[in-house]
Amino acid sequence: MILYPAIDLKDGQCVRLFKGEMDEATVFSDNPAAQARAFVDAGCEWLHLVDLNGAFEGRPVNAEAVEAILAAVDVPAQLGGGIRDMATIDAWLEKGIRRVILGTVAVENPELVREAARKHPGRIAVGIDARHGKVATRGWAEETEIDATDLARQFEDAGVAAIIYTDINRDGAMQGPNVAETAALANAVSIPVIASGGVSSLADLKALRDSGAPLDGAISGRALYDGALDLAEALRVLA
Template sequence: MILYPAIDLKDGHAVRLVHGEMNRSTVFNENPAAQALDFMRAGCEWLHLVDLNGAFAGEPVNASAVEAILAQTDLPTQLGGGIRNMETIERWLSKGLTRVILGTVAVENPNLVREAARRFPGQVAVGIDARHGKVATKGWAEETDVDATDLAKSFEDAGVAAIIYTDILRDGAMKGPNIEATAALANAVSIPVIASGGVSSLDDLRALRDCGAPLNGAISGRALYDGAIDLPEALAILR
């Protein structure tokens, strides 16, 4: 399993939200590129970036911060938030991103996901963010009646590289991931699944590793910044 350290970008800073609420944010680093370098030097193999402002705006907002991270690190990097058309997908991949994460458009325009996955094999992931099993879109501000597992299954033949599954009610709350729902989703599809939301201890990582589903990895943010997870030990556990 891969540990994906999360850098969530709001107003140019690295922050963490609680339950995805923009008015409940904590700034952890005013220099996201420096934070990315710290993760790289610690031995991380990937970076997970989210343009939080972009997720609400529907277009990239923190582009300069993302570009600074790409310029100063050489780790594979995935980005979500505000990526909702082919032009934006092409632009980000041309700037050196390894993978774009499509969330809102996976619900609203699934054909775009399919087309992008065909044009850019291995470089398109689907972000599925859910409350009580139902998908939320537009920076988690709008809830749908779409079942998370049904949405994941709908992309089985699309060639997407991964599914990032986030339980919104666990995200940033330091209460542990929804292991049961994550494992069930991963066992329901053949697409690699990355767990996100609530990963707050080494025990959480062990539980995800041993959950009985073939998870590709786990995303953690606040726990790494707070020191609740020792990064070298976490990397060793998942390797």
């Protein structure tokens, strides 16, 4: 399992939201590039970047911060938030993002996901964000009646590199991940699944690792900033 430190960007700063609420953002750093370097210095092999403003506005907003991160580190990064057309996908991949995460368009324009996966093999991921098992879109502000597992199954034959599954009610809450639902999703599809939301301790990582599902990785944010989870130690455990 790969541990992905999360850098969530709002107004050019590193923040963490509480259960997806933009007005409940805690600022942890005003220097995203320095934060990225700190994670890499601790040994991480990937970074998980989210343009929070972009997710709400439907276009890249924190591009300057993302580009600063790319210039500062040499590990691969995946990016989501506000990426809703092929031109934006192409642009980010050309700038050095290793993997683009498509969330809202996976619901609203699934053919774009398929087209992007064909055009950029291995570099397109689907972000599935859910409350009580139902998918939410547009920065988690709009809820649907679409079941998360049903959405994931739509892309079985699309060639996407991964699914990032986020339980919104666990995100930033330091209450532990939804191991059961994440494992059930991973067991329901052949696409690699990355767990997100609520990972706040070594015990959480071990629970995901030992869930009986073939999880590809886990994302953690607030716990790393708060010091509840030591990145170097977590990497050792997962290795």
